Amino acid sequence: MAYLGNAARTKEVLAKxxxxxxxxxxxxxxxxxxxxxxxxxxxxxxxKDCVLEIGPGIGSLTQYLAEAAxxxxxxxxxxxxxxxxxxxxxxxxxxxxxxxxxxxxxIEEIVNKNNEGKPIKVVANLPYYITTPIIMKLFESGxxxxxxxxxxxxxxxxxxSAPPGNKDYGSLSLAVGFYADARAxxxxxxxSFIPQPGVGSxxxxxSRFLEPSVKVKDEKYMFxxxxxxxxxxxxxxxxxxxxxxxxxxxxxxxxxxxxxxxxDEKARGEILSLEQFAELSDILQSRGAMLN
Ligand code: SAM
Numbered sequence: 001m002a003y004l005g006n007a008a009r010t011k012e013v014l015a016k017x018x019x020x021x022x023x024x025x026x027x028x029x030x031x032x033x034x035x036x037x038x039x040x041x042x043x044x045x046x047x048k049d050c051v052l053e054i055g056p057g058i059g060s061l062t063q064y065l066a067e068a069a070x071x072x073x074x075x076x077x078x079x080x081x082x083x084x085x086x087x088x089x090x091x092x093x094x095x096x097x098x099x100x101x102x103x104x105x106x107i108e109e110i111v112n113k114n115n116e117g118k119p120i121k122v123v124a125n126l127p128y129y130i131t132t133p134i135i136m137k138l139f140e141s142g143x144x145x146x147x148x149x150x151x152x153x154x155x156x157x158x159x160x161s162a163p164p165g166n167k168d169y170g171s172l173s174l175a176v177g178f179y180a181d182a183r184a185x186x187x188x189x190x191x192s193f194i195p196q197p198g199v200g201s202x203x204x205x206x207s208r209f210l211e212p213s214v215k216v217k218d219e220k221y222m223f224x225x226x227x228x229x230x231x232x233x234x235x236x237x238x239x240x241x242x243x244x245x246x247x248x249x250x251x252x253x254x255x256x257x258x259x260x261x262x263x264d265e266k267a268r269g270e271i272l273s274l275e276q277f278a279e280l281s282d283i284l285q286s287r288g289a290m291l292n
Contacts, residue, residue, distance in 0.1 A: 004088055005060040007031045010194050013058050017084050021195050025078050026127025030060050030151075032192035035203075040064045042185040042205050043123045043149035050115035052145075054102045054124040054134060057081065059088040061125055066092040069121075073114050075102045103133060107143040119144040125151040128197065132156070132172060139179040139208070148206040149185070157184060157202035164273050170230045175223065177274050178213055180206035214278040221247075222281035229269025229277075236266050241284070249284050257283040 004010060010029050014020060021027035030036055039061065045051055045068040056062040056074035058081065065072045072095045076085065085097050096114065098105065111120050122138060122145055131152050138145055152160075155168075161182040162168035176182050185203040190196035216222045224247060232240040238254040241247055255265040261279055263272070272280070 003033060003036075003060070003063060004058055005030055005033050005036045005063070007194060010058065010060070013084065013088060017080075019080060019084070022078060026055075026129045027057060027078070028125075028128075028193040028195060028197045029057050030125055030192060031194050032188070035151075035186070035188050035192050036061055036064050038186055039123060039125075039149060039151065039203055040068050042203060043121055043147065045069045045121060045123065050111075050118070050120045052107070052110065052120050052122045054122065055127055056085060056097065057125070059085050061123070062089055062095060063092070065123060066095050070094065071114060072096070073098065073110055075100055075105055075110075077101045103130065103137060107138065107141040107145075111143050111145075117144065119146040121146050122148040122150070124149075128153050128156075128199075135206070136175060139175075145208055147208060148180070149203065150206075151188065151201055151203050153197075154187060154200035154202045157204045160204055160206070165271055169270055170233075171223075171226050174226050174274050174277065176206060178219075180208045182206050214274050216278040217282050218285050221285045222277055225281050225284070226269070226277055229272075233268065233270060235268065237269055237272075237280075238265060240269070247284065249287060253284065253287050 002009060004013060010031050021029065045065060047070050049069045050071040051065050051069045053062055053065055053072055053074040056076050062072060062074055074095060075098045079099050082097060082099050089095050111117060126134060138148055158168045159170060159172045160176045161184060162173045183205045185205050188201040188203060225241060228240050228244045229237055238251045241249055241254045242251040257280055258265050258267055260283065
């Protein structure tokens with residue numbers, strides 16, 4: 001099989017279809033076989049697995065996945081790539097391509113239909129303009145997903161695994177940490193893509209916990225607290241949380257809750273761990289408004 005994941009073949013395929021990479025869809029095609037092999041290896045794909053690939057592009061990563069997995073379902077938004085994929089993947093009978101926006105598809109239905117509801121692995125070189133919404137959708141969908149191994153912007157990878165107090169620590173670190181263990185797999189330079197992205201990239205593996213990492217009475221309320229805290233990073237928690245009417249709490253109530261937890265009443269969100277946000281949420285929620 002002639003692999004697509006190199007500069008010459010990628011240019012050849014694009015020329016054959018008179019196409020160029022579309023910026024609006026975040027298209028940066030991988031042309032580095034070491035990186036492609038590294039992604040599939042880190043994902044731990046075996047012939048027992050059903051893999052969901054987001055954004056197959058011209059099929060460079062899909063080829064490697066099709067060889068390692070039992071089955072691959074690839075969701076691609078760009079309809080002009082569909083005939084390209086049926087050409088480049090014609091040798092494989094275990095790949096299904098769906099021409100849809102991944103943010104609009106029903107992930108659970110895909111898993112039920114293609115893997116009898118058993119957990120799947122997600123593997124992708126993600127479009128950078130919607131990395132966070134895609135990752136949040138995967139986790140929040142409730143669909144059985146064992147792991148998510150993805151190429152993202154280096155800066156986003158750093159945010160996913162940052163500890164409290166770190167400059168990169170924020171809502172994304174906490175949201176990812178609620179659902180999964182994040183592991184950095186490798187850094188990838190712009191030269192591994194056509195066209196080259198303006199930023200460095202990294203592969204991360206998110207291995208989903210069987211249960212969320214903390215217990216909290218109302219997840220939505222906690223994540224609203226987290227979002228509010230980091231929207232106004234430089235403000236104290238008592239100022240930022242009391243400024244958000246949907247939380248329904250006063251400055252004094254936030255300060256009392258922090259003191260009860262043994263935290264300085266002037267603390268900012270950036271020093272709180274996920275466990276502490278869960279505790280704060282449980283205390284405040286008993287006073288504040290319920291979010292639906
Ligand atoms: N997997 C290919 C590779 O590694 O060479 C292409 C990766 S490229 C960074 C991102 C891909 O995601 C593109 O093919 C793009 O068209 C697709 N894409 C962008 N937005 C999407 C969306 N909302 N739903 C599904 N696919 C999307």
